[in-house]
Amino acid sequence: MWIFFSTLFLFFFTIITTFLAILTASTSQALHPDELNALGEIATTLGIKRLNLSDGDPCFSRTLNIGFVSDEMKNTIACDCSFNNNMTCHITELILMSISLSGKLPPELAKLQYLQNITLVRNYLSGTIPVEWASMPYITSIKLSANNLSGPLPTWLQNFKNLKILGIEGNQFSGTIPDELGNLTNLTKLHLASNKFIGRLPVTLARLVNLEEFWISDNNFNGTIPGYIGTWSRLQKLFLHASGLKGPLPEAVARLENLVDLRISDTTGINFFPNISSKVIATLILRNVGLSGSVPSYIWNMSKLNRLDLSFNKLTGELQEVQQAPPHTYLTNNMLSGNVESASVYLHSKSVIDLSYNNFSWSSSCRDKSNINTYRSSYLQNSLLLPCAGPTNCSKYQRSLHINCGGGNVQIKTSSGKITYQADNSTTGAATNHHLENWGISNTGDFTDDTSHDDTYIISTNLTPSGDYPDLYKTARRSPLSLVYYAFCLENGAYNVKLHFVEIQFLDEELNSRLGRRIFDVYVQGELFLRDFNIKEEANGTLKPVVKVAKAVNVTDHTLEIRLYWAGKGTVLFPKRGNYGPLISAISLCHSKNTSPMPMEKTKYTYYPLIFGVTGALVAIILLALGLYAQKRCRGDTNMRERDLRAQCLQTVWFTWRQLQAATNNFDQANKLGEGGFGSVFKGELTDGTIVAVKQLSSKSRQGNREFVNEIGMISGLNHPNLVKLYGCCVEKNQLLLVYEYMENNSLALVLSEKSSPKLDWAARKKISVGIARGLEFLHEGSMIKMVHRDIKTTNVLLDGNLNAKISDFGLARLREEEHTQITTKIAGTMGYMAPEYVLWGQLTEKADVYSFGVVAMEIVSGKSNTTPRGSADHVSLINWALMLQQKGYILEIVDPTLEGDFNSKEAVRMINVALVCTNSSPSLRPTMSEVVQMLEGVIEIAQVMADPGLYGDDWSMSKLKDNDTHGSSSMSGVTDQTTMTMKFSVSGSDLYPESVISNSTVEFPSSSV
Known part of the structure; x- marks a missing residue:
């Protein structure tokens, strides 16, 4: 019993002694007072209003508790209390991520002389990197990615001799990369992607032999891919999406043995397949780089390869001998051929494989597989579209089509009646070809970069977008890389294609996503329609619809195709790292001479009674028209002009004469902005408060009438931030009027x-x-x-x-006729x-x-x-x-x-x-x-x-x-x-704002001081 109590006594004595020792040590350790004061200044500059330092020493528990931020971000201000015989603490880490900081980078950080790690990722910080930071001797890591920082990259960064990580991806930095950056020879990670850098990469970067990651995608560099990258033997990740650098890919780079992730896309000059030496490579992307020839056999034997993207090149050859493919394989838009249907890669593969847009041969018995996209993968004309989808004979030829991308059926009311937008809410994957009776979608690309398992190709919002038809914009279909919508039962002819967009993922209300940039290209019938299209920029904000119109799109084989393609530019960091490729809310196709939304039946037989009846009716109509011709001759030109305009199915608002008369106060001379070559221009205010400029063309000039039709045809289909926006027009009471956006500062x-x-x-x-x-x-x-x-x-x-x-x-x-003078x-x-x-x-x-x-x-x-x-x-x-x-x-x-x-x-x-x-x-x-x-x-x-x-x-x-x-x-x-x-x-000055500027005025040029 005595032994038991003795043992128990010793146990409690040890616990209490240890506790007192810790308590004594803790209370004797203190953060240096200069750093304590600096923390308050730093919080003010960063815009932190809830940092309370009045409760005692922030280093009492070795880390400062940031209670107002999410724990999953691991935000902390860490201390090292080993100084001065464990009596003094110094701040060594400042980690504040995704907490919507909206201030500047604090120069006061220089007062934390023992700071080693600065991490301020995914905030809303602006300005430049303060020169005061150059005095900090122990910095090893600077992570400032996903902010709004700007200016050139400072040359004094070379002072950080111990720097291992420099991450400034996703900002607005500009200018050239300074030669001095090559002096940071301890760098292991250099992330410069998604900025505005220009020029050639300096040769001094060859000294960075310790680099493991080099990311420079989405910039405006020029020149070729430097050969010295091949000397970075430790390099594991090389990202060159849309960097501006051109090929060829140096052989030394291809031979790097530690490469795990190689991504190059949207450039030219890499004409021949490189001989990749790495046995550990997991991601190989050589997309849209000009590759030709066949795919080398060693590619299919890379055991670690998880993602292979060779799409949008000029590769040829066959795949019959391929036994297995990486889990994610993208071969779309090449010239691959042969009978892949009997190959193991097709029959037994569990991989996601995109074979679309190639020249394979298929039998009539082949059928679609959910993990393999075969859209337009055949060279045969009769099975070009859907070679393995079974019969696709059209029972009806449509003259219009409306799709609510990513959502269910939506019915909207217009001035011409109700229009139903068909549902498009089917589940799609990384290589999907899904089609309905007369239209379908083809998707290419996966979301594996964001390490999330709940990604979907459809997104929605609970907020209400602006505009007349908000229900049409609450959902959208998106794609990491390429999204194709196709209609295959259209009546041949010219169509006007309306593409509806609204940004519902990057919201202005959320600071950490406000900086997101979604940039993609749009092709209609294989022709580039929109380059570097940015929904948010075009709409001047989020939740604001934008409609783009492609006019007179020619359909000759009953098929119309729209492709949205991510060309390597824009955000990959907001609100988290991932893929933010193209997105679309709705699509509308309208035959340019369409008078009814109902489809036209496809006929196979000749009905003579019907023909005779229709012919008789036409003859009667013609005779009636001739009888009325004299009576209506005086109004013929106006009616014809109005019919011609309305037949174009233009993307404009049709204003009435009464609306514009009220907007301009009966075209009051006080609202007159000036006199143009074809008429007067008036300032007006619509009922919703929108200020407009109303261009009233003279109806007396026949040339003016022709120019009016011409201008309407040109402007209605164009929308660009640097073109005057046309709101609508009016053809009424023998009047020709255009309604433009009002420009406050005139010409x-x-x-x-x-x-x-x-x-x-x-x-x-x-x-x-x-x-x-x-x-x-x-x-x-x-x-x-x-x-x-x-x-x-x-x-x-x-x-x-x-x-x-x-x-x-x-x-x-x-x-302008292409290729013709x-x-x-x-x-x-x-x-x-x-x-x-x-x-x-x-x-x-x-x-x-x-x-x-x-x-x-x-x-x-x-x-x-x-x-x-x-x-x-x-x-x-x-x-x-x-x-x-x-x-x-x-x-x-x-x-x-x-x-x-x-x-x-x-x-x-x-x-x-x-x-x-x-x-x-x-x-x-x-x-x-x-x-x-x-x-x-x-x-x-x-x-x-x-x-x-x-x-x-x-x-x-x-x-x-x-x-x-x-x-x-x-x-x-x-x-x-x-x-x-x-x-x-023309000496009329501006035809829109023709304010007394005389183009033949005399100007005296001053003499040179020479």
Whole structure:
């Protein structure tokens, strides 16, 4: 018994002694007072309002308890209390993730001199990386991914000699990668993806031999993939999705033996399949990189390979000998062939395999498998669409189709009646081909990157989207990579395709997802319709519908196809790491001559009684029409015009004359914005408070009528942030009216003429120039209907309240026939802006717009109009003046003196050089507008500008033409031996906001200081 009590006593004595020792040690340890004060300052800068440090020493329990955040994020402020013989504590880790911090990066962190780990991932922090951080000696990890940080990457980062992890993915950092980054030789992870970096990767990065992860996707780098990456023997993950780098893939990179994850997509130059040496590779993505030839046999023997994506290439060969495939295998959009139906990979595979868009042969007895997508996988015409779906004979040919993507049946009421959008809520997978009676979907891609098991290809919201039909936008179908909708029982003809979008996943109300960017491309009938489409940006917010219309889409084989494709750009981090590819809410197809939503029956027999009856009825109708012709002749033109317009099934609102009369207060002169070439423009306010500009075209001009129809046809199908938005039109009471968005700051010409405010600083001028270039890029290359504007000038560039540039006046636009030069016998444009080849020979291509843009860009830089000044034979135009200054070495003297020297000289020189290259007299030497955008943004180098006025427009022949331009129009005969060409020069200013800007005004150019 005594032994028992002695043992018990010793046990309790030990416990109590240990507790007292811990208590004494704990109470004797304290956080350094400077760091305690710094914590309060840091909390203020970060925007933390609930950090309470008044309850005692935050290092009492070695970690600061952040009670207001989710425990699953493992947020903490950790202390190390081993200093000064365990008497002093210092903060070593600051981890605050996904708690909606909306402040700046705190310079006060530099006061935590023992800090090793800074993690502020997935917040809403803005600004740059503070230079004060350079003084922290022990930093090993900086993770700032998924914020709104900007500016160049600081060169002083090289001070962090111990840095192992640098993660700044998913921000707005820009500029080139500094050479000094190569001095961080201890780096193991370098994550730079989803920023705005440009230029070539510096050769100094070759020193980073300890790198294990290198992520640079979704940037604007140029050059080829560096060979020195092959010297990083420890590299495990290499991500190059849409990085801007081009192939080939260096052999040394392919030979890296520790590669686990290699992802390269959406580039060119990787023409031959690399010889991958790694035996541990789990993910191999070589998508849309230009691969040709056959798939090497060793690929199918990689035991660790889990995901293989070789889609959207030019691979050939057969798969008969393939015994097994990786669990996720994507071979879509290649030229693979052979009879894969009897191969083991097809018969017995449990893998998800996408074989769509290939040239395989199938028997009539083959059937779809739920894990294998065979859509359009056959070269045979009679089974091209669904080779293994069984009979797909159409009992009816449809003239319209409406789909509620991701949702059930929805019925909406329109002015023309009720329309039912069919349900599209079936379950799909990573390689799915699901079809109904006359339409279907084909999906490619998986969600394995987000490590979640509850992902779905359909998403929904409990919130109510704005607009007239919110029920149509509460659900959406999405895809990680490629989503195809196809209709296969359509009557042949031209269709108008409406694509309905709304962003319901990245919500503005949630800071941690507000920064999400969903960017994808859209193809209609195989033609690029939308490039780099961003729903949220287009709608200017979330839960706001956007409708895109592809007009006159030709259907010749009863089949229409819409593809949405993720091209490697945009978010992969918000609200968590994963795939955020294309998303669509609804689709509507309408035959351009459709008069009824009911389908047309497919007939196989001839019914003579019916034919005779219909013929008799038609004869009666014709006779009746002839009898009424004289009575209705005076109204015929108006009715025909209205029928022509409505037959186009345009995506516009049809306003009544009474609505617009009320909006403009009976077209009160007090609301008149100006007089245009085709009529007047009035400011109006609709019943919902929307301010609009109403363009009232003159009904007396037959040409005005034709231009009205032309402009409606062009604008209604176009929607871009840098094009003036058309709200609708009115054809009533012999009136022709267009309703546009109202532009608060009127025209660029008016602002540059200093006749209105605001004044343009340099940043605004650069923003306007890039905006105009992007608008033209869309017209030339991005829209489904390619067109040349023909009349780009400062009066046709309008500015909204935020000085965003928007191109107006498509009344003179001509459709651009692909790969063909247009020769026109009627020249329409404005003197001083027209390209010489257009004026002299009527040669019209998109390069004519490029020339006009060059003139406008020079006007923006100089603040002057490109007109011939009086009393100076030396200065024919702005372009010649700039060339003269360039020859003398004083190019910056052309910059608008009202800026008073407050401008970025490097950017000014770049813009002037872009203007000079654009106005080269040879169209073939002018860049495309997409190249112009990249030049202005510094992404690519500007072609060498030859300082020879003879190579640029306006001097060699335009001066003679200008001498003849005395009344706003002139004619020129004998331009060629056999052609007489009439020239029409517009002097009306802007046809939308024609506010007293005279295009033939005289401007004196100052003499050079030379």
